[in-house]
Amino acid sequence: MSGAIAEGWREYRRSPVAVVALLVVLAIVALALLAPWIAPQDPYDQAGLDLFDARLPPGEVGSGGYVHWLGTDNAGRDLLSAILYGLRLSLMISVSAGTVALVLGTAIGLSAAYYGGWFGALAMRVVDLQLSLPAILLALVLVAMLGQGVPQLMAALVAAQYAYFARTAYGAASAERRKDYIEAALSTPLSGRRVLLRHLLPNTLPPLIVVVTVQIATAISLEATLSFLGLGLPITRPSLGLLISNGFQFLLSGRYWISVYPGITLMVTVLAINLVGDQLRQVLNPKHRR
Amino acid sequence: MSELLRIERASKRFRQPVPLGDRLAAWLGRPRPPRAVQAVTDVSLTVARGEVVGLVxxxxxxKSTLGRMVAGIYxxxxxxxxxxxxxxxxGGHKRSPRVQMIHQDPFASLDPRMKVGETxxxxxxxxxxxxxxxxDALVAETLRRVGLDPALRNRYPHQFSGGQxxxxxxxxxxxxxxxxxVLDEPVASLDVSIQAQVLNLFMDLREAAAGGSxxxxxFISHDLGVVRHVSDRVAIMYLGRIVELAPTRTLYAAPAHPYTRALLDSVPRLGQGRGVFHPIAGELPSPLAPPPGCHFHPRCPHAGPRCRVEAPALLPVAPGQSAACHLHHGGTAAAATA
Known part of the structure; x- marks a missing residue:
């Protein structure tokens, strides 16, 4: 197994851009994880905020006596700290929601394709029905029903996103299901579980990995939208998306930094994740190897 | 020789799923199109231990459907x-690995994400x-048996040629x-030079096994030349039925069924110069709507009135040789009165 990983890494290295993107993703994850130790201020500590520090431009020294490298927002939060904490929150929510949605959606899509029949038809009609609704609408309704908070938000994101994984997994798996190697495995005979997990699943993964990257990015923006609409996370604990929407009203008054810096962070994060996903697709598809 | 495989009056129909539009049309009174493909009809065949039977x-x-029934796929x-x-x-599930199948297309029949050793x-x-x-030892030994270097076990299928x-x-x-x-056209998708290698491998394996198990x-094929090379007996199929079954030598020397004769005539041969090919007249009818009586009668030069109404049974015509043709059993002229 370690041999396969080394082999994969050799293949991954072929694209310098992807290597840089991977470093960026790792750096972002590290920054997010280490936020409580490296941020100059705890942005969640309401008592530590001073309204006289509100909307300071980047580089000014506030009442805390330290430089606000990225300025402050309208509540007087140090933006650098808020971005680090927001990144932590956004990544945590979107990655865990994306992972749960991936597992759930893949399980539904694969078994629908493999077993077919009325079960497959019913499962995929439910998925189709759900895909016909905008994800944001579904998430809105769920958050409104479940209430605010991180677990509720994650549940809403999973419910809004698993259908994309289910549809992609179903499409890829039903194309693979008809191929001779599945027939050969079944006629060996190997158990249905083995054929499903050892043959069908690995051949269905590459498109799913691309979907994961897109969906993590979508989850970040979905979460931001919900927060913007006042249904996501409380304003005292701003995520990346909430920071952007908070600064939106000051954008035209020259206080660009409140929206722009969280925006740049979001953009770099999403771009880097997508680049890594692209290269992973190359690595996971042996046909692309030379 | 003891009997290993017995196919007893096996038939296989495939029902086509009816699209919603057609169901609506049928409900509104339009005649329903035929829904079932009769792929194999009433086939009986036995294969003795150690024997190679060609299916052409x-x-x-x-022929592939019949092979898949034998291999436990259908x-x-x-x-x-x-x-x-x-x-x-x-109970609809194959449990024993004692019957194995080789698929036609080795580009599709190997899992692309599995190293060949694992496969x-x-x-x-x-x-x-x-x-x-x-x-590990079994993989090395088996790869050696088929003429591959055991060191190649860690490669993926796409790193191999078709023959490999x-x-x-x-x-x-x-x-x-x-x-x-069950070999389903095992060489049909390979280059001719590679075909010979794989066929020779197959003959070697057969010889090596002849002493033991x-x-x-x-051996399923549409290539009469290949089948002649490898088979002890040959069964000729036409539209889901076996029309002739004979020892290889007999079949090629004295074919009894007009379809077999037509097939043998249509094989291009070397040494005939700019010879004339004799294709079989007409087209293969759709298995959705097979002709009545003998399935071959619309293309048969000897067809008579009886052939249009009565399907011939596969009956012996010579020692070891059977054919399903009225020519050998009562003539084609008059419809049999029951």
Whole structure:
């Protein structure tokens, strides 16, 4: 197994851009994880905020006596700290929601394709029905029903996103299901579980990995939208998306930094994740190897 | 020779799913289109231990469907496929790895994401033929048997040529120590030069096995030349039915069924110069709507009135040779009165 990983890494290295993107993703994850130790201020500590520090431009020294490298927002939060904490929150929510949605959606899509029949038809009609609704609408309704908070938000994101994984997994798996190697495995005979997990699943993964990257990015923006609409996370604990929407009203008054810096962070994060996903697709598809 | 495989009056129908639009049209009164494809009709055949039976026919004649019923991929709609006296698919599920199949296209029949060594080892380990620890030795030995370097086991199928892949597919089947191999056009998708290699490998394996357990096989092909090379007996199929069954030598020397004769005539031969080919007149009818009576009568030069109404049974015409043709059993002129 370690041999396969080394082999994969050799293949991954072929694209310098992807290597840089991977470093960026790792750096972002590290920054997010280490936020409580490296941020100059705890942005969640309401008592530590001073309204006289509100909307300071980047580089000014506030009442805390330290430089606000990225300025402050309208509540007087140090933006650098808020971005680090927001990144932590956004990544945590979107990655865990994306992972749960991936597992759930893949399980539904694969078994629908493999077993077919009325079960497959019913499962995929439910998925189709759900895909016909905008994800944001579904998430809105769920958050409104479940209430605010991180677990509720994650549940809403999973419910809004698993259908994309289910549809992609179903499409890829039903194309693979008809191929001779599945027939050969079944006629060996190997158990249905083995054929499903050892043959069908690995051949269905590459498109799913691309979907994961897109969906993590979508989850970040979905979460931001919900927060913007006042249904996501409380304003005292701003995520990346909430920071952007908070600064939106000051954008035209020259206080660009409140929206722009969280925006740049979001953009770099999403771009880097997508680049890594692209290269992973190359690595996971042996046909692309030379 | 003891009997290994017995196919008893097996038939296979495939029902086509009816699209919603057609169902609506039928409900509104439009006649329903035929829904079932009769791929194999009432086929009986036995294969003895150590024997190679060739199964020949045009595309769509049901030979692959018959092979898949033997290999335990399809259950017969009617009749039975018995291997060593027991159904191949008891309760609709195949349990024993004693019958193995080689697919036509080695580019599709190997899992592209599995190293060939794992592909070969998977079946034997799953069936407890070898332990996980012993699998390496079995893989090496089996790859060597099919003429591949065991060092290639860590490669993926796309790193192999078509001929090598087919060897891997053969190794996958042999590793399970099968008593019967179903070979579904095993060389049809390979280059001619590679075809010879794979056929020779197959002949070697057969010779090597002749002393021991005996490699019995059902060799499906549309290529009469290839079948003549490898088979002891040949069954000719036309539109789901066996129309002639004979020892290879007899079949090629004295074909009894007009279809067999037509097939042999249509084979281009070397040494005929700019010879004239004799294609069979007409087209293969759709198995959705086969002609009544003898299925071959619209294309048969000897067809009479009886052929249009009565399907001939496969009956002996000479020792070891059977044909399903009225010419040999009562003539084609008058419809039989029951």
């Amino acid at each position: 026919g045009e595309s769509g004649c049901g 259950t017969p709609s009617e009749g039975a496929v018995l291997f060593e006296g027991a159904p191949v698919m008891p 070969v080892a998977e079946g034997p380990v799953a069936h407890g033929i070898v332990s996980r620890a012993g699998a 892949r087919q060897r891997v597919a053969i190794a996958r089947a042999l590793a399970l120590n099968p008593a019967l191999l 005996g490699l019995t096989s059902l």
